[in-house]
Structures are given as structure tokens and as C-alpha cells.
Amino acid sequence: MKTVQKFAFSLLVAIVLFAVFAVFAFSGLFDVIESRFYNRRVTQVIEQDVLFAKEKIDDYHTLSNIQFSSVLEEDFIKRAYLPNKSSDDIQATQNTFDRLKNDLPGFLFARFIDDRGNINFSTTRNDISKQTDFSITYKQLDDVEPEIPAQSLQISEGEKPQVYVDGAGNRFIYRLPFYDNVDLYKGTALFYVSERDLRNYLLKENVLAEGTSFSLLDQTGYLFNVDPDSGDVLESEIVQILSNRSGGDRVVNEPVVTSEDGKRYFLFSISAGQEGSIAYLVDENEFSLGKPLKSILLAVFFLTTFLTGFLMLNFRQDRIVVLSERVKKFQINFLKGYLEKRDQIDWEEWKLDLGR
Numbered sequence: 001m002k003t004v005q006k007f008a009f010s011l012l013v014a015i016v017l018f019a020v021f022a023v024f025a026f027s028g029l030f031d032v033i034e035s036r037f038y039n040r041r042v043t044q045v046i047e048q049d050v051l052f053a054k055e056k057i058d059d060y061h062t063l064s065n066i067q068f069s070s071v072l073e074e075d076f077i078k079r080a081y082l083p084n085k086s087s088d089d090i091q092a093t094q095n096t097f098d099r100l101k102n103d104l105p106g107f108l109f110a111r112f113i114d115d116r117g118n119i120n121f122s123t124t125r126n127d128i129s130k131q132t133d134f135s136i137t138y139k140q141l142d143d144v145e146p147e148i149p150a151q152s153l154q155i156s157e158g159e160k161p162q163v164y165v166d167g168a169g170n171r172f173i174y175r176l177p178f179y180d181n182v183d184l185y186k187g188t189a190l191f192y193v194s195e196r197d198l199r200n201y202l203l204k205e206n207v208l209a210e211g212t213s214f215s216l217l218d219q220t221g222y223l224f225n226v227d228p229d230s231g232d233v234l235e236s237e238i239v240q241i242l243s244n245r246s247g248g249d250r251v252v253n254e255p256v257v258t259s260e261d262g263k264r265y266f267l268f269s270i271s272a273g274q275e276g277s278i279a280y281l282v283d284e285n286e287f288s289l290g291k292p293l294k295s296i297l298l299a300v301f302f303l304t305t306f307l308t309g310f311l312m313l314n315f316r317q318d319r320i321v322v323l324s325e326r327v328k329k330f331q332i333n334f335l336k337g338y339l340e341k342r343d344q345i346d347w348e349e350w351k352l353d354l355g356r
Contacts, residue, residue: 006313014306021301030289033297039287046268046282047251054270054278056205057222060198061172061275065161067104068174068191071096078181081112081120084135097123106197108171112178114187117141117150148173157185163275167218170195217242221269221276234258234265242269242277257281 071077074096076089085093101107112121119127119138127144130137141150147168155162155175164173174191195216202208208224215223220239237257254267266287269279289297 006310010306010309010313013309014302017305018298018302022298025294025298030294030297034287034289038289042287043253046280050251050268050270050278050280053202053207053222053224053280054272056202056207057198057272057278060201061163061174064104064172064174064191064193065176067100068176068189069161071100072176072178072189075181078179081114081178081180081186083137104193104197106194106200108192108194110192111141111190112187113141113150113154113190115154117154119144120187153188153190155188165216165219165221165275167216167220170216172198217276217279219276221272222278223281224279225281238267238279238281241267242279 074092076092077096079085079089080093097110109122109124111119111123111127113119117140119141122128122138127138128136129139141153148164148166153164153173153175155177157177159177161174161176164175166173172193172195174193176189176191178186178189180186199208199214202214203210208214213225217223217235217239220242223235223238234257241254241257251268251270254269257265257267264284266282266284267279268282269277272278
């Protein structure tokens with residue numbers, strides 16, 4: 001069989017098998033591939049992203065709490081709740097918070113409150129009710145920020161530092177117990193940090209990519225990949241799902257949520273402790289084989305079938321080609337033998353042999 005014939009026969013077989021495969025593929029084979037292989041792989045990748053985001057968010061809050069705790073260890077900070085302070089303490093306190101601002105660019109301000117919601121110290125002038133050269137009187141916390149009740153920000157003696165997620169204000173409120181110089185509990189130290197600082201940290205740690213959305217859900221946690229045009233209805237539905245979330249420290253794949261424009265999403269989430277949950281919103285289309293992937297699969301099957309058939313037809317060589325190779329090999333061996341023994345050849349005997 002000539003090469004052209006082999007090519008044509010292989011092409012014919014490939015076309016026939018491709019047609020059969022295409023019928024089976026669009027009759028349900030693609031659905032099987034999606035459910036048994038593709039969907040599982042996509043789910044694993046998303047779960048790894050959620051776990052990685054949780055790890056980095058925990059690292060960020062741990063580092064921030066270490067910085068704030070070190071501030072509270074200073075003796076002049078422990079005297080900050082006093083109504084009358086020395087000029088040295090005032091200057092040292094100012095310098096400390098200036099350094100904190102440089103070390104943590106997202107730091108906004110700090111407040112120290114007692115168990116009745118009174119502000120005993122603040123770094124923002126909006127909290128000052130009355131000020132003299134050596135004394136400052138502050139307002140009630142509920143008066144300056146009625147949106148967040150003081151009771152929800154207070155932390156009891158001996159408790160570990162906690163983070164309050166203020167989605168409405170796009171900020172975090174770090175809550176640490178505050179003690180004086182003789183380790184008497186005096187109330188709660190509140191450190192306010194902008195959400196932008198965490199966003200920048202996540203970008204640096206490759207948790208977020210440029211253009212990827214990230215937002216805070218008020219007292220509910222963190223939401224990745226939400227479409228800004230999806231509307232408040234979608235966010236409200238997500239908050240409701242996360243509020244009823246169960247699953248502990250494992251990633252949970254929540255039911256599909258639908259936006260106002262009809263798009264459907266899956267919600268992957270993991271508990272973030274008292275901060276709420278870390279949630280990823282994933283478009284439903286990510287779990288289906290799109291037209292490009294289906295086209296690639298069909299093209300690969302066709303090319304594989306054609307090349308396999310053409311290769312099998314060429315396993316057995318043509319008889320004429322085999323004979324030609326043998327003759328050529330004989331000629332080469334004959335010439336080698338002649339060149340090696342030309343001085344020993346009896347030409348008269350060769351003539352007699354050839355003449356017989």
C-alpha cells in the first residue's frame with residue numbers, strides 16, 4: 001500500500017470514529033467527564049485557595065495583635081487612662097502611635113474604653129469632649145459611634161485578643177484587654193485598622209490577584225470574587241447562608257445562590273472563628289466544560305485516532321523497500337570485502353567461475 005493510500009485510509013477511519021465519538025460526547029459523555037473528573041479538580045483547586053486565604057488572614061491578624069500588644073506593654077500607655085498625665089507621657093504616647101502608623105499603614109486610630117462604654121483615651125480628636133493643658137475629657141463611645149454598641153466591643157478580663165469585622169466601615173476593630181501598671185483590668189483597648197491594609201497584604205502574599213474583588217461582610221467575615229454589579233440581594237443571601245453555616249474547620253460547598261441578573265454561583269466557605277467565615281463565590285460556569293475545552297477534546301481525539309492508524313499501517317514495511325535494502329547491504333559488504341582482500345584475489349579463477 002502506497003503512502004498516499006495509507007494516509008487516505010487513516011483519515012477515513014479517523015473521521016468515522018470521530019463522528020461516533022462526537023455523538024456519544026454530546027449525548028452524555030461530556031456530562032460524565034464534568035461530574036467525575038473536571039468538577040472534582042475544580043473543587044479541589046478552590047478549596048486549596050480558601051485554605052490558603054484563611055492561613056494568610058490568620059497570619060495578618062496574628063502579626064497585628066502582636067504589634068498592638070507590644071504597645072500596651074509600655075508603662076506610659078498603661079497610664080493613658082488617667083485624667084491627668086505628665087507632658088513626658090503625652091509626648092511618649094504620641095511618638096508611639098506615630099511609629100505604629102508607620103509600621104502599620106492601615107492603622108486609623110485607637111480608643112481605650114471602660115466597662116461602662118466611657119472613652120478613657122483616644123488618638124482621634126473627634127472623641128474629645130473637653131481639653132486643657134494637662135487633662136482631656138472624652139465622650140461616650142455610643143455618642144461618637146452609635147452604629148456599633150459599646151457592649152459588643154467590650155472584652156472581659158483574661159480573654160484573648162479578638163477581631164471585630166466592621167463591614168459597613170470597611171475596617172477591623174482589634175479588641176484587647178487593657179491593664180494598668182499593677183496589672184489591674186481597666187477595660188478594653190480598641191485599635192481600628194482599614195480593610196485596605198489587609199487587601200494589600202493579601203496582594204503581596206499572592207492570595208489576591210490584581211482586579212480580584214474582596215470585601216468585608218459586617219460581623220460575618222470575608223467575601224472573595226463577588227461581582228460589584230450583583231446587587232445587595234446577593235450579598236444579603238450570602239450573609240444569611242454564612243450565618244447559618246456549619247462545618248467547623250473544613251471547607252463547605254454551600255447551595256447555589258443567584259444574583260439579580262440571573263447568574264448562578266457556588267459558595268465555598270470555611271470558619272474564621274469569631275470573625276465569621278472566609279467565603280469564595282464561584283461562577284457556576286467554572287464547573288462546566290466550555291465550548292473551547294470541548295473543541296480541544298474533540299480535536300485531540302481526532303488527531304490521536306488519525307496518527308495512531310497511520311502509524312499502525314506503517315509498522316510493516318513494503319517488500320520492495322525491504323529487498324532494496326538487502327541488495328544495498330550486500331553491495332556494501334561486497335565492496336568492503338574486495339577492498340580488504342584485493343591483493344589475494346585470483347582473477348583467473350574468478351573469470352573461470354563467471355564463465356561457467
